[in-house]
Amino acid sequence: MDRQEVMERIAALSDRSFRAVENTVRALEQMKENRYPFLGNFLNVEKEESADPDVFVCSMPIVPEVLNPYRIVYGGVTATLHDMAMGWMLEHRFEPGSKFVTIDMQVNYHNPGKGKRLKAEARLVHQARELLQVACEIRGDQGELVSTSSATFLQLVRKESV
Template sequence: MRREELTDLIHNMSEKELDIIAKAVQAVGRMRENDYPFMGNFLQLTVVPSNYDFSCSMPITRDLLNPYRIVYGGVTAMMADMAMGWMLEELIEPRDKVVTLDMNVNYHNPGRGKELIAHCTVVHRAQNVMQASCTIVNDKDELVVTSTGTFFHLVRSVKG
């Protein structure tokens, strides 16, 4: 899409639609600063201190709600996947990556409130396979999702 076409589309958008465009543009800008993928920045994932191996939070915004005014299940599943992956990437060399091999998500309560908080722990690590668990609660500490995942550690060799 050319710049002129994009400008025309933006010019005819509602305020609600413009808010989403602004959020996307801000996410792209944050990608330059923090080197984290677009979706993590779009969801506004932020590391928070906790007693777990890793925790992060995400504000609940209008654009994440389904027609029943609860966070889409796919969004909470993505949050769990990203949080567990983020935690595991903190444990490996910066040049390496982790990818999801398998993930299970259980939904317990609707995603409502002001924010969701993901608490993650490493369950097991053997060679290049890592297992993690994630619990997502809302700002009232109500259980929303539990998830487990198996991840593959992609070791990238050092070029010399």
């Protein structure tokens, strides 16, 4: 597809579908400014203040684009918020430029994700060299526990050349 065809197809979209395209464009533009990944910008994930310095808090709005046919947040979106919150927490906790990748994650769902916002709270559980165990809870805007997760992250360490 060329630009003209894309523009014509966008012009023919419903208002709801157009808002999804608009959100996509906004997320792409924000990547240049805040250097967050596209998906975090697309989901409007935002860091929040935490009363506990050992707990990292972030949240995202619940919008129609993240709802499944049952009008609750897709489980994959919830799992993505878990992964982002835990990874983001590690990036804030360690020296700038540290990089982490998820090597294992378990998510348990307790209640449907509904309301206006999901709030994630992540904390470091244990560190053994480059392996880090992290836990996260996600709650709805009424305080209900939506899901819990635990994950193992690998800290990528650049080997010194000899």
